Amino acid sequence: MSEASASAAAAPTAPVAKPSILDIFIQFLIIGATSFGGGAVAYLKSSLVTKNKWLDDKTFLELFSISQSLPGLNTTNMAILAGDRLRGASGAFAAVVGVILPGAILMTAAGIVYGMHADRPLVTAALKGVAAAASGLLFATFISLASKTLRGWLDVVFIAIAVIAVNWFHVSVLYVLLAVATLATIAYRPRRSDKTLERPAS
């Protein structure tokens, strides 16, 4: 009885029409064309959660935390995870192609034009300014990321190990990645106390 009434009550408010593959492609194409400055995650959130209401806040955050622990860029990982949630593998494909396409076309054109004009002193000088700005920009991204995710001195030790291995000893990034990730995962291994916490109260 109670189950039946519960599902009946839930029915009218339940699923909002799922976006079509084309809807997904177009929304991600817009994000791919307008998300200047690397912070595409903010654009993704405003489009997927606020504007189109395709995902709720909780799902978005969950997908975002997964996207950060996968190889690949956050933006493309988010596009794949969100597209997959909305329309399966083809949704994921439409989303990732959409978000990459505008920038990829621009950068392809930039690569070709660069070959024709890069030896001009004015272009070299301008690009030196652009590179200086990019250094500041990327460092700002690092600082805001670090201030959000750093949890203690142990994290600082792992960061130091990675930096010294790559920049001082020129160890391949692949080995540093595997070694530091393994070491840090073991350091943050599940504790017995966590397990007891997770047991359902009887």
Next chain:
Amino acid sequence: MNQIPSLIAVFAYLSLLTVGGGMAAYPEMETLSVNVHHWVTQDQLVHFYSLGQMAPGPNLNMVAAIGAHVAGVAGAFAVLLAFYAPTGLFALIIGRLWIRLENWPWRTSIQNGLAPTALGLMLAGLLTFGKTALRLGHSAEAFLIGLNWIAVAMAVLVLVLMLRTKINPALLVLACGVIGAFTFR
């Protein structure tokens, strides 16, 4: 000589290193595309990476510029496919698995372990990038002495503006390009 097979191999490999962002792969990108394959110079790589900061979408779309520079539109297409397809497939498969592993205690451990790893690799990439971007000409001198202090001042100004204001970073990059055109000639 046809560079496309090497482009595909290098960028598929690099994509696996982009944990927590593209900067993690930068030192390896420099080694492979500058020292091993001679596709670009150190300065050109910094230029492409910086231009990528102005383009919309994922900032590592700059890999297309390297592909285009080396082997035209076909090169750009090959690089994009190599760079995005393997990790994309991986994200799709692991993404589905990861959601089912919500209560697996090691899931949190792996996420907690990857966070400082990603930060460390990003900082390592940044230092490699900054070494070229902020250096004086082609100076091979010790890093600090060979610094271009005007470029450093510009970088610091951008850093402060980024942390203190909500200004659009693409505008800052553009402005520094204009200033650079007059200052660094």
